[in-house]
Amino acid sequence: MSGFHWDWAFAWSIVPALAQGVVVTVIATAGGSALAFVLGLIWTFVRVAQIRIVTPAVWFFVQFIRGTPLLIQLYFLFYVLPTWGLSVSAFATGVIGLGLFFSAYTAEIYRAGIEDLPPGQWEAALTLGLPVRRAWTGIILPQAIHAVLPMLGNIVVSMFKQTALLSTITVLELLASGMAIGQMTYRFVEPLTLVGAFYFVVSYLSARALRSLETRDEVRA
Amino acid sequence: MTSPKFLWDFLPFFLAGIPVTLEIAFLAMAVALPVAVILAIGRKSPHAFVRWPAGFVIEFFRGSSALVQLFWAFYVLPLLGLSLPPLVCGVLVLGLNEGSYMSEIVRAGLEAVPRGQREAAVALGLPARYRLFRIILPQALPLMVPPFGNELITMLKFTALVSLVTIQDLSFRATLIGDTLGESGPIFGLTIVVYFILALILSGLVRLLEWAVARWAGRHVTAVAAPHGAMLAAAPPSRVPAWALGGAG
Numbered sequence A: 001m002s003g004f005h006w007d008w009a010f011a012w013s014i015v016p017a018l019a020q021g022v023v024v025t026v027i028a029t030a031g032g033s034a035l036a037f038v039l040g041l042i043w044t045f046v047r048v049a050q051i052r053i054v055t056p057a058v059w060f061f062v063q064f065i066r067g068t069p070l071l072i073q074l075y076f077l078f079y080v081l082p083t084w085g086l087s088v089s090a091f092a093t094g095v096i097g098l099g100l101f102f103s104a105y106t107a108e109i110y111r112a113g114i115e116d117l118p119p120g121q122w123e124a125a126l127t128l129g130l131p132v133r134r135a136w137t138g139i140i141l142p143q144a145i146h147a148v149l150p151m152l153g154n155i156v157v158s159m160f161k162q163t164a165l166l167s168t169i170t171v172l173e174l175l176a177s178g179m180a181i182g183q184m185t186y187r188f189v190e191p192l193t194l195v196g197a198f199y200f201v202v203s204y205l206s207a208r209a210l211r212s213l214e215t216r217d218e219v220r221a
Numbered sequence B: 001m002t003s004p005k006f007l008w009d010f011l012p013f014f015l016a017g018i019p020v021t022l023e024i025a026f027l028a029m030a031v032a033l034p035v036a037v038i039l040a041i042g043r044k045s046p047h048a049f050v051r052w053p054a055g056f057v058i059e060f061f062r063g064s065s066a067l068v069q070l071f072w073a074f075y076v077l078p079l080l081g082l083s084l085p086p087l088v089c090g091v092l093v094l095g096l097n098e099g100s101y102m103s104e105i106v107r108a109g110l111e112a113v114p115r116g117q118r119e120a121a122v123a124l125g126l127p128a129r130y131r132l133f134r135i136i137l138p139q140a141l142p143l144m145v146p147p148f149g150n151e152l153i154t155m156l157k158f159t160a161l162v163s164l165v166t167i168q169d170l171s172f173r174a175t176l177i178g179d180t181l182g183e184s185g186p187i188f189g190l191t192i193v194v195y196f197i198l199a200l201i202l203s204g205l206v207r208l209l210e211w212a213v214a215r216w217a218g219r220h221v222t223a224v225a226a227p228h229g230a231m232l233a234a235a236p237p238s239r240v241p242a243w244a245l246g247g248a249g
Helices: A008-013 A015-049 A054-066 A070-084 A090-115 A119-127 A132-169 A174-185 A189-211 B007-015 B017-043 B048-063 B066-080 B086-112 B115-123 B128-165 B170-181 B185-216 B221-225
Strands: none
Touching: A008 A015, A008 A189, A015 A054, A015 A090, A015 A132, A015 A174, A015 A189, A054 A090, A070 A090, A070 A132, A070 B128, A070 B170, A070 B185, A090 A132, A119 A132, A132 A174, A132 A189, A132 B066, A174 A189, A174 B066, A189 B048, A189 B066, B007 B017, B007 B170, B007 B185, B017 B048, B017 B086, B017 B128, B017 B170, B017 B185, B048 B086, B066 B086, B066 B128, B086 B128, B115 B128, B128 B170, B128 B185, B170 B185
8 A cells, every 4th residue: 555645536536436325325314314203203102192011111112222332233133134034125224223223312302392392282272172183283293393393403414424334234325335445446545535525514514504493412323 | 063152152252342342432431521621612712723623623523424434544544644553543533523522511511600600709819720620610510410421321332333443342242253153133132232231330320420529519419310310210201181192092
């Protein structure tokens, strides 16, 4: 390995390959976010409903997910899902892993949003004689979710950065693309720097946009 | 042909990763704490040439993926002529990364002390050191300890990344054992449980620390211990009215 020099021609030549990685990273973030938003809402309902055995079990599950590394959770899913007869692709495993991990955080966000609503909202719904379902879907959830949108946005930004972990379970996302180029060409400076720069630009800009809405409260693995 | 190996046979090798994982977590935390304080104070500096670099470091480490930073330090820095041993590399990246996040906690803690406290201390003619250690910190520190405790758990989880740069922590050993056995599911299941138990133990220690700091600051212990529950505490009761739960499920 020779000394360092930055080769612009080489840097340009690898951009198309990295762009393919970007597409995978973005789709993984979108899929993982969708899953985290839905699962988190389910955990929140179970939490709020106070069902015997089920609610404590979900509470423990959520604490467990929050207390352990995402990397190992991904490894576990990657090696265990097939033995359960679920032969899903590495990419799908990654999306499931991200969605599960971050659902533990979205659950807490939804709960805070619901509990921070003024009690008058509940009383008004009761006074108006709204059916329970309408009270939730028409009054409580829209306000609660609107109030926590910036925090949910922060979850998406955190997840975007964490998608780099999917490279460890053979998903060819951005970081894995950069590493593959490095291993093929024995040049690591350009690919890894571009990868880092891309993550930085996207998450810095989105975080800035979100910060104008709310203070940051990020999640890391 | 050798006799078949089982997970049980590798248990001592696996558990020997616990001190490695804890060592990295504590070393990185030892880097993160001063970094957090320096960055928090730097960011509030009246001088732009201090404020800007501090802001840059914070945004740099928070802005991109920790794993990318780790790989960059491991693969690219040697090409730039800076060859760090993997352990130093891992501890520095984790510490700087975590320190950037924790600077926010330090800032919030310092800002939570009412301005009048500092003004009163100055008006009373108290020396600077006395002001800091007797007036400001006793009020700011108890506020910072619970979020710092959460960050210690975050750091513990964070250390799993260093297994990817050849450090023989729990995760690294689990990967090796999985490869040797040809079956990785059980060992990773065990690994998750071990991390969780370590997190529980650390969160217990953090509670002790909260108690000690509260005592140092001369406060009633219950006043600070309440909001940040231990990890295994029961779910707090819901404030949703009972009638709204009837048909929702």
